[in-house]
Amino acid sequence: MEVSLLINEIKKHFEADILLFAEGKIKHDDLKNKFLGRKGLLADVFAKMPTFTNKAEAGKLLNLFKNELTEKIDSLSQNSVVAKNTKKLDLTLQGRKPNLGSLHLLNETQREIEEIFISMGFEIANGPQVETDFYNFEALNFPDDHPAREMHDTFFVEGDVLLRTHTSNIQIHVMQNQKPPVRIIAPGKCYRNDTPDATHSPVFAQIEALYVDENVTFTELKGTLDAFVKALFGKETKTRFRPSFFPFTEPSAEVDVTCVVCKGKGCRVCKNSGWIEILGSGMVDPNVFKSVGYNSEKYTGFAFGLGIERVTMLRYGIPDLRLFLENDVRFLKQF
Numbered sequence: 001m002e003v004s005l006l007i008n009e010i011k012k013h014f015e016a017d018i019l020l021f022a023e024g025k026i027k028h029d030d031l032k033n034k035f036l037g038r039k040g041l042l043a044d045v046f047a048k049m050p051t052f053t054n055k056a057e058a059g060k061l062l063n064l065f066k067n068e069l070t071e072k073i074d075s076l077s078q079n080s081v082v083a084k085n086t087k088k089l090d091l092t093l094q095g096r097k098p099n100l101g102s103l104h105l106l107n108e109t110q111r112e113i114e115e116i117f118i119s120m121g122f123e124i125a126n127g128p129q130v131e132t133d134f135y136n137f138e139a140l141n142f143p144d145d146h147p148a149r150e151m152h153d154t155f156f157v158e159g160d161v162l163l164r165t166h167t168s169n170i171q172i173h174v175m176q177n178q179k180p181p182v183r184i185i186a187p188g189k190c191y192r193n194d195t196p197d198a199t200h201s202p203v204f205a206q207i208e209a210l211y212v213d214e215n216v217t218f219t220e221l222k223g224t225l226d227a228f229v230k231a232l233f234g235k236e237t238k239t240r241f242r243p244s245f246f247p248f249t250e251p252s253a254e255v256d257v258t259c260v261v262c263k264g265k266g267c268r269v270c271k272n273s274g275w276i277e278i279l280g281s282g283m284v285d286p287n288v289f290k291s292v293g294y295n296s297e298k299y300t301g302f303a304f305g306l307g308i309e310r311v312t313m314l315r316y317g318i319p320d321l322r323l324f325l326e327n328d329v330r331f332l333k334q335f
């Protein structure tokens, strides 16, 4: 028997035992005894010395191996603290999920709506939330002291500075800065002095749309809104236009969609009508064009504004608008 074969045997044993040691199944002393002890595996090989053909070579190899093994086993004892800790590490314990943030449901809806209109060729515009009376009312054809102003419970800041009550102010900024054609949507926060309840909040968000060009008709308004509503609520959704009034559009219409809950059959959410109102719209009033210097003989346009909270509540069946603002993670995490 060659000495190198015996050494390899012991090496294999040692590698297997080191794993057992790491798992705490063998004590350090026992390990040392098993390999280096007086009756250990290495001693067995030394005892066979007389049988080896080249005794000098065998002695050299064995002594080298003994040193190597002694060093390894001693260093294991220095690391035995680590070894003990390894024993305590329970790899079967479940990991902790990191808390990942995500978009607020309102922002998610807003972005989805933006995507739908971007795919139709609209661009995104922005405007100030702190606004003057001119942009929020006057340029939008609200005459001074007109009762239409009272439909908006305005927060005034100082003089004729106020918090915008709708995103329609952005129409005016855009048209002042740009010649037709205009095709924009403008999302943003709005403010009205309403008492908070399940469907009202003093701070809420709208998305405004404005399309101005030659020969824009009510048909385009209907087609655009129909495509939008189908993209947001589903292909089976229908729209219904009801005559309404806004100072800045003529004619004006409120738009209903078939109830997203009962699909038009009639339920509690739609108060058994089968329809739910989602936005205000109309053809841009020539007086608005006049206030921004557009030629109202040449250009026509449509506009609409929809409430992001309302649309989100309908889509997800959320019963109370205040849930969006209370920052209860248990609510926010559901979506």
Ligand code: PHE
Residues within 6 Å of the ligand: 165, 166, 167, 168, 208, 209, 246, 249, 280, 281, 282, 303, 304, 305, 306
């Ligand atoms: N600004 C209107 C509102 O807040 C909505 C609207 C926008 C209506 C554009 C018509 C055209 O009620």
